[in-house]
Amino acid sequence: MVTDPVIPPLLEVRDLSIHYGDKAALSGVSFDIRQHEIFGIIGPANAGKTSFLRAINRMDDFVPGMRVGGQICFAGRDVATVRNLYALRRRIGVVFPLPVGLPLSIYDNVALSPRLRGVRRRAELDQIVERCLTRAALWDEVKDRLTSLGSLLSGGQQQRLTIARALSQEPDLLLLDEFSIAVDPVTTMRIEEVLKELRNELTIVLVTNLVQQARRLADRTAFFLGGRCVELDATEALFSNATQQQTIDYLGGRFG
Amino acid sequence: MSRPPVSSTPGVTGPRAAEAKSLDRRDRAWWFDFGARAAVFVGGMSAILFIAAIFVFIGTQGLDFAIHRLSWSEFLFGTHWEPTVEPPRYGALPLIAGTAWITVVAMLVSAPLAFGAAVYVAEFARGKQREWLKIFIELLAAIPSVVWGVIGLHVMKPIIQHVFDVQIGLNVLNAGVILGLMAAPIITTIAEDALKAVPDTYREAAEAMGATRWQVIYRVVLPHARPGLSAAVLLGIGRAFGETIAVLMASGHRLMIPHSVFDSAATITATIAAELGEAAKGSDHYQVLFVLGLLLFLITFVINLTADWIVRGGRRRA
Numbered sequence: 001m002v003t004d005p006v007i008p009p010l011l012e013v014r015d016l017s018i019h020y021g022d023k024a025a026l027s028g029v030s031f032d033i034r035q036h037e038i039f040g041i042i043g044p045a046n047a048g049k050t051s052f053l054r055a056i057n058r059m060d061d062f063v064p065g066m067r068v069g070g071q072i073c074f075a076g077r078d079v080a081t082v083r084n085l086y087a088l089r090r091r092i093g094v095v096f097p098l099p100v101g102l103p104l105s106i107y108d109n110v111a112l113s114p115r116l117r118g119v120r121r122r123a124e125l126d127q128i129v130e131r132c133l134t135r136a137a138l139w140d141e142v143k144d145r146l147t148s149l150g151s152l153l154s155g156g157q158q159q160r161l162t163i164a165r166a167l168s169q170e171p172d173l174l175l176l177d178e179f180s181i182a183v184d185p186v187t188t189m190r191i192e193e194v195l196k197e198l199r200n201e202l203t204i205v206l207v208t209n210l211v212q213q214a215r216r217l218a219d220r221t222a223f224f225l226g227g228r229c230v231e232l233d234a235t236e237a238l239f240s241n242a243t244q245q246q247t248i249d250y251l252g253g254r255f256g
Numbered sequence: 257m258s259r260p261p262v263s264s265t266p267g268v269t270g271p272r273a274a275e276a277k278s279l280d281r282r283d284r285a286w287w288f289d290f291g292a293r294a295a296v297f298v299g300g301m302s303a304i305l306f307i308a309a310i311f312v313f314i315g316t317q318g319l320d321f322a323i324h325r326l327s328w329s330e331f332l333f334g335t336h337w338e339p340t341v342e343p344p345r346y347g348a349l350p351l352i353a354g355t356a357w358i359t360v361v362a363m364l365v366s367a368p369l370a371f372g373a374a375v376y377v378a379e380f381a382r383g384k385q386r387e388w389l390k391i392f393i394e395l396l397a398a399i400p401s402v403v404w405g406v407i408g409l410h411v412m413k414p415i416i417q418h419v420f421d422v423q424i425g426l427n428v429l430n431a432g433v434i435l436g437l438m439a440a441p442i443i444t445t446i447a448e449d450a451l452k453a454v455p456d457t458y459r460e461a462a463e464a465m466g467a468t469r470w471q472v473i474y475r476v477v478l479p480h481a482r483p484g485l486s487a488a489v490l491l492g493i494g495r496a497f498g499e500t501i502a503v504l505m506a507s508g509h510r511l512m513i514p515h516s517v518f519d520s521a522a523t524i525t526a527t528i529a530a531e532l533g534e535a536a537k538g539s540d541h542y543q544v545l546f547v548l549g550l551l552l553f554l555i556t557f558v559i560n561l562t563a564d565w566i567v568r569g570g571r572r573r574a
């Protein structure tokens with residue numbers, strides 16, 4: 001993949017470090033995430049992948065004791081100093097591994113974010129809800145019960161509802177943390193197809209424990225281990241000839 | 257290590273610059289949030305204001321006497337409260353001791369009762385039964401304290417005299433039981449909320465391993481709910497501690513240090529209530545009652561801080 005030097009990166013990470021209390025979860029991470037790429041992050045548990053995603057949309061504000069050092073720039077703007085944090089978060093959609101169906105109807109779950117940004121017209125909301133649910137591969141299953149509670153769906157359905165909700169923000173950046181953990185393989189494939197298409201509209205950071213998923217989707221992939229970014233390369237290059245022994249071991253299934 | 261500089265340079269134009277600006281633009285939602293936060297901040301701070309104002313009021317009413325004429329060692333350790341005889345004696349120890357005795361008995365009565373009720377309602381009762389129980393508990397909490405006083409006078413008194421074969425039925429035991437029964441519904445309600453706030457996934461995870469209901473409650477639910485349960489007991493103590501009329505009626509109001517639960521006793525609150533009306537405004541007697549109020553205030557403060565400390569300690573370990 002050739003990058004156009006004229007298009008600046010969407011996310012610039014500079015010497016990022018994350019601590020919980022005195023314990024370091026991530027240190028010395030620096031790279032750019034380009035516009036309209038799917039950026040894969042793989043690595044064993046405890047690698048700091050989730051912590052990284054948290055730092056991007058300032059979720060550290062919620063976690064007592066979590067400190068972020070270094071710099072993350074979103075669209076050229078240091079996220080640590082943005083004056084309207086909520087505007088930043090609205091531009092970044094997040095899906096965490098545990099599905100969270102809010103205790104609202106399915107429809108209201110997906111319409112929440114558009115409503116927050118001021119969409120009032122019913123027709124427009126209907127359209128957004130249908131589009132987002134379809135993209136999350138959930139529309140067919142719930143179109144006849146949009147008024148029932150989102151928190152009563154099955155685990156995998158709630159996960160897709162969470163994805164639909166993230167999409168309804170119409171974000172510039174979508175952070176997916178092991179999104180397929182509770183989703184069956186067939187549905188996972190359908191969502192993966194959608195993600196590939198979404199690349200035209202937005203940028204995706206995909207944290208996954210399924211290395212093959214990163215291989216299928218990501219343009220570039222980073223390998224995290226023990227709080228460091230060990231290696232970062234175009235996905236095929238990383239998978240076919242990684243330069244670091246740790247990466248080779250992990251991809252070969254020899255640890256982690 | 258040299259790293260490439262971040263690409264944002266001042267003066268960049270184009271769509272990206274507009275995008276970056278939107279992150280700094282404070283829209284209506286931002287300002288609304290700002291206003292709402294300011295409003296609730298004022299609400300929160302007003303609590304401090306009220307406390308300070310009450311403190312100042314109580315403090316200034318008794319200030320002259322407290323500084324110039326009160327012997328603090330007699331006040332805190334003197335065993336005779338005789339404000340109306342000549343010369344007056346202002347030893348508050350009997351009142352402090354009476355309050356402590358009665359509060360302790362009240363807690364011994366209410367805590368087991370309330371925790372039992374809370375665990376039953378939160379963990380075992382289902383459906384209609386649960387609804388009804390909750391309604392009854394809330395009704396119980398709404399019974400006026402003078403009614404409890406009457407129960408102390410006319411129900412508890414003969415029972416105590418009969419069961420324990422003692423002369424005096426209005427005593428520490430009577431007041432403690434009455435206060436304990438009064439505090440129990442409040443403790444139950446708050447404790448039940450704390451138990452209900454424990455996520456069901458925790459119960460499911462433990463029960464799926466074959467833990468018995470009791471094991472789940474004891475090992476998973478109660479530890480998780482501990483801060484809330486401590487708060488419940490704290491509020492119960494506050495209730496027992498500050499109660500006035502019921503305790504005045506049930507305790508016998510004897511101004512001497514009780515030596516067993518069968519002795520009559522007097523509390524700080526009851527003494528203030530009983531004597532403030534007959535003390536001439538501004539007199540030493542009047543002022544010493546405000547000093548008593550200050551003492552009550554300080555003790556409550558210490559109890560609250562201690563409980564807060566316990567609760568925070570629990571969170572740290574959790």
Ligand SMILES: Nc1ncnc2c1ncn2[C@@H]1O[C@H](COP(=O)(O)OP(=O)(O)OP(=O)(O)O)[C@@H](O)[C@H]1O
Nearest residue numbers: 020024025043044045046047048049050051052063
């Ligand atoms: N809220 C928290 N408080 C304290 N430490 C935390 C917290 N969240 C994460 N950590 C610590 O940070 C380190 C990295 O955790 P993180 O969740 O980022 O790993 P991960 O790469 O996402 O792992 P996994 O693949 O298991 O999800 C771990 O050592 C973890 O214990």
Ligand SMILES: [Mg+2]
Nearest residue numbers: 049050051177
């Ligand atoms: Mg993780």
